[in-house]
Amino acid sequence: MSDVQLEAIDSEAGQLAGPSDFIALLKPRVMSLVVFTALTGLVMAPGGIHPVIAFAAILSIAVGAGASGALNMWYDADIDRIMSRTRGRPIPSGRVTEGEALAFGLTLAALSVLVLTVLVNPVAGGLLAFTIFFYVVIYSMGLKRWTPQNIVIGGAAGAFPPIIGWASVTGSVSLESIxxxxxxxxxxxxxxxxxxxxxxxxxxxxxxxxxxxxxxxxxxxxxxxxxxxxxxxxxxxxxxxxxxxxxxxxxxxxxxxxxxxxxxxxxxxxxxxxxxxxxxxxxxxxxxxxxxxxxxxxxxxxxxxxxxxx
Structure with a gap:
């Protein structure tokens, strides 16, 4: 696909995008796993947490995971256009522009970390911020294209949600969460x-x-x-x-x-x-x-x- 064709796709994408396309940017299947494991960590943690605060924590973690997915799709748009299993995603298919995906991901990332930090606790918020950074910068921008150990090291990003859920209750990390x-x-x-x-x-x-x-x-x-x-x-x-x-x-x-x-x-x-x-x-x-x-x-x-x- 030529650069001219890609520019034409990007110029029309904003007119074609619908709510379902922005939902797809969040990688809902990955998000569901994140929510499930984070909820397990939160429920298993000792002590109590108000149901409203618990809901805010899980929602923030879910939105943070979605932000990571959107930023990953923004950065990987070039290779997503090549791979058969990803070329139907919103950006390579031309339904969302790369700029829209970047703005969407950054906004959700900032909001999720802010809400978790303010409404739950700074430890959980800091862990979520680090997880988003690790997935987008360390894994997507660094490891994925440079080493066959990308999945080994990058897998840490997907393993953090139960720790964040645990920290949402306790404000700390323990052996059980590890x-x-x-x-x-x-x-x-x-x-x-x-x-x-x-x-x-x-x-x-x-x-x-x-x-x-x-x-x-x-x-x-x-x-x-x-x-x-x-x-x-x-x-x-x-x-x-x-x-x-x-x-x-x-x-x-x-x-x-x-x-x-x-x-x-x-x-x-x-x-x-x-x-x-x-x-x-x-x-x-x-x-x-x-x-x-x-x-x-x-x-x-x-x-x-x-x-x-x-």
Whole structure:
């Protein structure tokens, strides 16, 4: 696509944009995961928080995540136009201009941090500001295009929400919140590398140095297995450390074993398997894995709080 064509698209985009396009800039699916894990951290934190303040905290974290998504789409507009899975996004499809996305993202980022700082506490606000900065500047502008370890280091941005939720209640960071961080942090590489295995051609066309593109499929499969072996016991830590019940520990062990089993299947995946079915199965299960772990933690804590209030 020529520069003239891109300029023509940008000049018409403002007239085509609708509310749904700006919602799409927020990356709603990513935002839903952020809200869910942040809510888990907030509910699990010791002490009390007024429901209105809790709502303000979760809303601020959600808006901050959306701001990160919009700023990421602004910066990645050039490669989004190349990759098949992203060319339908609002900017590359010409429905929103890059300038509009930048202004939208910066405004939401400032508002989310301000509200969380003023209405909740400065620690939570500072953590949210750092998370947005880390995702947009460190990951999107720095790591993503320069190193195959982009997902490993950049994954920290997606792992911060439960810490922010916890800090919204306590005004501090604790061992329990760090464990929640570690679960997401160690989950991120095998989750995204499984995706990268069957989307490697897309990443290669866009010049993104994902692990399969730079180091090849065999090394990617090996790294997926290594991270899965580390992730499985970390997922059980809440029960081992005593802030989750035995039932959680048993379920987390079974889920971790399944994660490792699917990773072994990926490791044994034949080079002739162009469909990469084992990688797709692992990618799908990884989403379920993280959801179930945090859902069990959230439900258990809510049951305890309901029993106390009763």
């Amino acid at each position: 464990v929640l961080f570690l679960i997401i942090f160690m989950w991120t590489p095998p989750h995204f590398w499984a995706l990268a295995l069957f989307k490697s051609d897309d990443y290669a066309r866009a010049g993104i140095p994902m692990l399969p593109v730079v180091s090849g499929v065999p090394e990617t499969k090996r790294q997926i297995l290594i991270y899965s072996l580390v992730l499985a016991p970390i997922g059980v830590l809440p029960a081992i450390l005593g802030f989750a019940p035995l039932g959680y520990g048993i379920a987390a062990t079974a889920l971790g074993a399944t994660f490792v089993y699917l990773s072994v299947r990926v490791m044994r995946m034949d080079a002739a398997d162009r469909d990469m079915r084992p990688a797709k199965q692992l990618f799908a299960f990884s989403i379920l894995y993280l959801f179930l772990l945090f859902a069990m933690l959230l439900v258990d804590r809510l049951a305890i709080l309901a029993g106390v209030s009763a």
